[in-house]
Amino acid sequence: MDVRFLDTLISVIESGSVAEAARRLHLTAAGVSQRIRSLEDEIGVRLVARSGRTVRPTAAAAAILDRARTVQREVRDLKAIAASGTLTGEVRLGVIPSLLCGLIPNILSRFAAAHPQIELRVSRNNSVELYRKLLDGEIDAAVTSHPTFAIPKTCEWAMLREEPFVLVTPGWMPPRHPHAILKSEPFIRLDRQVYAGQLIDNYLRKAGIRPRERLELDGLEAIVVMVDRGLGVAIAPDWAPPWPEGLTLRKLALPDRSFVRRTGLLWMRASLRAGLIDAFLEQARMALDHRPGRKGSVRKKRT
Incomplete structure (x- = not known):
């Protein structure tokens, strides 16, 4: 499958117009239409429905749109890495709430300073939802608690804190x-x-x-x-x-x-962003090694 054809489909759906997609992609309208037809032939279903000068995605196109955007983003990351020789791209990170104010700020600070060219998108959710989102490809990695079951071999786990x-x-x-x-x-x-x-x-x-x-x-x-x-x-x-x-x-x-409770970093073993995730893990471990002893504002009596 030609990734450019996926780019064309995404552009057509986002703009709602073959003519506008052609303008954005510097193609002719006929060229855009040909790419869409070729993609439909390869997948075996209609992907867009035309109504006058506007187009809308079919149910099949809507079902694959998120995955197509993921492929588009990953290919863009690979090209950028190959061209620059440095780590660059985007990492979507999920974090459980109890770590957002404690561990994560120090880690993010170190990571941003060490890799300013990597864009990090952070979302908050509970451990079960983060695991589901990781398997569904909605996030690239999660700072979460260890599941109560054995982690499958398709995933990688690195413990950060006990x-x-x-x-x-x-x-x-x-x-x-x-x-x-x-x-x-x-x-x-x-x-x-x-x-x-x-x-x-x-x-x-x-x-x-x-x-x-x-x-x-x-x-x-x-x-x-x-x-x-x-x-x-x-x-x-x-x-x-x-x-x-x-x-x-x-x-x-x-x-x-x-x-x-064991908390750590969880990600898919086959992730195309494995290099970026490894860079994040390295900075996370360094942040924890150098974390100064701090007292919270809670007045605690320990027995």
Whole structure:
């Protein structure tokens, strides 16, 4: 398949006109029409429907449009790398919310300084959605928590940080054995749809604890604020600061010290942006190696 024909299809759909696409591509209208027909013959379906001077994509064209744009972008990246001999292009990075304010800013700062020619697009989502988006080709890599299942061989994983899970209670609550607190106090649960929430659920099951659930939320920051307000206690990974400001919390170590959240970089092994992702991973590791010890604004009492 000639990639130029995909470029032509995208231009026709975006402009809604063969004549306008011809102007943008510096072709004749007949040349544009011929490319579209050749592409339709190769794929075996109609891709555009004409109505007077305007054209619109068929259902088949709409179904392949996002993938065609991905191919177009990847080919452009390859050409740029070959021409310049340096890393350049675009990386679409997904990040889980609890890492956006802690780890990610330092990493992005180093990466932007080291590779100003690489455009980085960052989106936020939970771990399950990021995994789906990665497999569907909607993002190139994800800084996320390790799935609760074995990562397929089609993916690559590099761990960046290991965070112990802790029991978070209001600062005024007297310390007791964590399991005794979990059995007696209202429990604010992390959403079981996300990987960390699934790990928490497995821990409670293994410990034989059936907490008195008050809330189930998809958002660690919101959960610890609820704990501070006295609505209950929660199990959460001890993520990198900053935590929400103005809270007085107590963190209690859980008996099982192997109960941790592993966060890292996940990407597809066959990605055409593997070189760009490797550059990001290198800067991420350097940022973590040189990360200064900082105290968050949360007043924590640790037991």
